[in-house]
Amino acid sequence: MTKMLHKAKPREQNGRDSYERYRLQVKSASIAALSILETTDVDRIYCDLHDDFVQRRKDSDGFFKYDFYQVKTKKKQNSNWTLLDVFGIKARGTENSQCHQKIKDSFIGKLLLHTMIFDDSCNEIVFQTNVNIDDNIECLLKDIKQMSFTNKYTQYLLNKFNLFFPEHEDLSLNIIKEKLSKIRFETDVQYLKSGKDNFEPIVRSKIYNFSEIDLSYIETKQIILKLLEIVDEKSSGVISEYNFENIEEESAISLKDLLSVLSISNDAFLALQKGGDPKAIKSASIIQRTLESSGGGRDEIEFCSRCKTEWDTWVRNNRHMISEMDLMTITEYIRDIIKESRDNNGGNIKISSLRKSIKTLLIKLKDEELIYDLNETYILGGIFSEVVKGKS
16 A cells, blocks of 8 residues: 555654754844944854854954854744753752853853953854743843842852863953853844744845845845855855965855845945945945946946046035035036936936937036036036935
């Protein structure tokens, strides 16, 4: 008698469960990577290196600091983490019944090891999960945050800390307090929940918040697939020769990678950033989409981005020497060119249709004594500066 596949349960499904947990770690690292788009202090995400992922920050003095993340999930959404689960501490045990090795091998114990190895370079150690924590952990974290260290569990950690890491030199109580203060919990994280979650809208929202790029549903889907793919790639394989270059190549996600995910020209972004554009990612995206919609290529995108930078610089350098009325008049003429190009090209802007209009405008500006030192490059830059403003 033929027996169908679904009639007999497999011996185990640990592989499927392990893959689901790995997939959630990839999602978490993906969300963290998007913070790079802020182009402020976070500049790298290292995948599956020292921990599930590491976030690198650059402080105001130019030094790097690291946030180490462990991502742990539970199948049952109503099952809270306990002290024993996370810290290896028995909630009802006596001090003598506690096992130093279990605490050292616990999730937090492994995270605390980063504070020893990386010392001041370790900024935070983060336990991230899809569920909540019990009252004992809540009280412990509150006690550490307030730097009170009156809770019996925090006192135990404080007094026994050196015993957990005998291979390292003994630390003073003040230094131990500083290391314990680096513990942070992120609980009930929605995009780590199995089944239906809000990962997609969170990605779309973060991209918009960090770059002001408003994505369509299809664009969001495509970007998510690219984002998960690059995190998965950076999380896979063994780094054979462990050095800075190989880590950057095989484990690190940078702004350049994210620009690739968003299909934004890195050269265009760099040109705009160099010119002092505070929203260089958004500007690069708008210029790129505008030109691509009319068949423009990468060379045109980079060139027009550089022209926008030159126009913005020209305006900054001349705004106190040129009357406001003259500048407004020049800008109005530029907007007329944009309208004309769109009217003639089905709503699009084509470089070829701008050339004649720009030359005509330069003659007009000369006749009206508004030419100053303007040229084709500046006017083209002014056109795309106005295009960007129109999308803001």
